[in-house]
Amino acid sequence: MPTETTAADGAVSAIPKTTTTYSGVRESREFRYNDLGSTGAKVHADFEKKCLKKADRSFAQGLQCQQINSMAALMSLEDSVFIAHSPQGCVGCAGLAIDQYRVGQAHRGSKVIRTPRVIVSNLDAKSVVFGGEAKLREAVSLAVERYNPKLVFIFTSCASGIIGDDVDAITEDLQSEYPDQVIIPIHCEGFKSKVCASGFDAAFISISKYILAKEEKPQTQDGLVNLFAPVSISYRDQQEMERMLGLLGLTANYIPFFSSLEKIRRIPAAQASTSICKVFADEFMAQLERDYGIPYSHTVMPIGTRNTDIWLRGIAKTVGKEDLAEQIIASEHERIDSKIADIRSRLEGKRVFICGGTGRSFAAAALVEDFGMELVGLETPTYDEYAQDDIEYLNTIHKDFVVDIANMQPFEQANLLNRLKPDVFIGIPTWAAKLGIPTTHVLDMKRPTMGYDGIVYLGRKMADQLSNPGFNVKLSKHIKLPYRDSWYEQDPFKYIVD
Ligand code: SF4
Incomplete structure (x- = not known):
């Protein structure tokens, strides 16, 4: 069963498998970039032509280790x-x-x-x-x-x-x-x-x-699926993922988050694997396929209807249940379509800036299509072939959005937010909130964001923030970010050097 990734039209296609031993260092993979300031159109074209250079920052505010x-x-x-x-x-x-x-x-x-x-x-x-x-x-x-x-x-x-x-x-x-x-x-x-x-x-x-x-390889259990989940997944999101797998007649071995040694030992018994996040356990799932023949689906983070559909189709394909997945998707859309339309009427046309981990930020960017919003900026730690697939899709909907590839670096974010003046910020809200921008956190694992139920919750939360931005507005009046006014006039990417 081939490894899968998604193209701009949402189709799932095979990507080449690697047989080399992986070092655990993400930069060791070819064409993966950490320091970059660009736009959606330019980064896509440069990556396509293999013209992106491995840059660095001559000044950095610290990295997440x-x-x-x-x-x-x-x-x-x-x-x-x-x-x-x-x-x-x-x-x-x-x-x-x-x-x-x-x-x-x-x-x-x-x-x-x-x-x-x-x-x-x-x-x-x-x-x-x-x-x-x-x-x-x-x-x-x-x-x-x-x-x-x-x-x-x-x-x-x-x-x-x-x-x-x-x-x-x-x-x-x-x-x-x-x-x-x-x-x-x-x-x-x-x-x-x-x-x-x-x-x-x-x-x-x-x-x-x-x-x-x-350990000896345990006997394969029909219908058991390894569901790899990072720590930032809320319990409601876990339940939603397990509900969707349940609709396909599958049971989740939810690991390693809130898991145990016994559940880890069950990993090789699974019929298939999938992950909630695009950059979590992707290399591990490939290894499980090599070592135990367990097929896996590596698609997208299921945020927004399009991504949730892709995610569900991906895992359904690994277990031969594509027809059932289409029935589930149709019935789930019927269930939530009117709710999405209602949220869309509150958010349509609003300009949004998104900041998050690589899996989540690209997924959340696709979500804005559900609500007819306009993407103006995207900040995420890495750019690679998977990001290229996402950007290709985003470029079909949004024009001229900024792409900042940065592990942290709030000074760049503050500069960009000050220039772009988005109506809504999705991501870790610390700096945006202090600029008075309505913010919605998608990384705190305290609220639902994923699957068909998650999108409704997230959309309502964004709309509510927009109608009631008082807290952040007051915050901005009492707190000043630690940057001189002159910084906001400079190129936000001036410290990125080739
Ligand atoms: S980068 Fe900093 S936090 Fe991480 S291991 Fe090194 S010294 Fe410790």
Whole structure:
């Protein structure tokens, strides 16, 4: 069964499979770009002609580190301990994933909300000279003594990588010392990649090597589908995805978010795999196909009716249920069409700027078509062949929208928002809200955004924000972003150098 991707017309087509061992560094794939300022039309043409250059920023405001993505991907696994073999500062961003895990428990009805067990080995100046092995051993020993967990994850860092601690060898040794635990090193040193999604890949590479490779392949279960979900998926979105798979007569093995060692061990038993996000588990699903012959669907994030249809058709095709998928799509459209029309009457013609992860931002951009909005800007961390498919489609609807390929870099976003003056901002709202723009968050995993039900919720939320922008307007009157007026007059991409 071929791997799939989507073309501008929504058709699903085969993409070539790779047989090389994947390093876990997203930049190692050919024609993948991290630093770019362009427009939809230009970036599409340049990519097509293979004229895009690997640029860099001569000034950057900090990047999201891949370590946090590795940690976030695994943080909700039952009975686990997470050891960052790093200085303390490296886990500074863990707060976001911890919040997502805690909120996720509340949404799932837990009465006692647990905090994940994150332990830092606390590498310091002495460790840099004498090595950090003793600290890592002590951290694992204390973790096992205190919590007796099933799973111990060790996350490497820039510091452990630079000083050359042999974390794999130490893990092997610790594994024989603690046979009741499964100890798994994750190689997510921040310096290895500027694409934070590499952290997801590092986590899956280790799951494969330290759990799946050590097990016999279980018997295939008809109708079982691996549904790979990143940490930013709300519980309502999980339910919606599982509902849609249920309509196809399929059961989801929902992993690794709010999952367990047992569910990970069931991965090879699945009849097929799919992911909720385009840049989550894509390489892992390809590996599962190579190792176990499990077909997979790699299409789009199911945000908006078009993308939800594509997503459903993709997974239906892997299990030979295309006709049933068409019936489901027809009946779901009938169910929500009048609601979409109602939202459209409130949002039509509004100008929107979208910022998010690669999977989500492109998917959300397609959503604006449902509501007749105009895309004026798109900010996302990477550009590659999959992004090219999305841009090709977006170029058929929207003209002259700006494309900013940036991992973070709020100074560029603030400049762009100030120029473009969108009516609506979709994404992480911190800076846009302070400029008084109505904002809708699509990454907080607290509200529905996906599937046929998600689009109705998201659309209403955007329309409500637009009719009641008071909070952000007041905020903008009392808060000033930390940029001089002169910055807003300059080229937002002046620090991107070829
Ligand atoms: S691993 Fe490196 S890039 Fe990541 S937080 Fe630590 S020092 Fe920063």
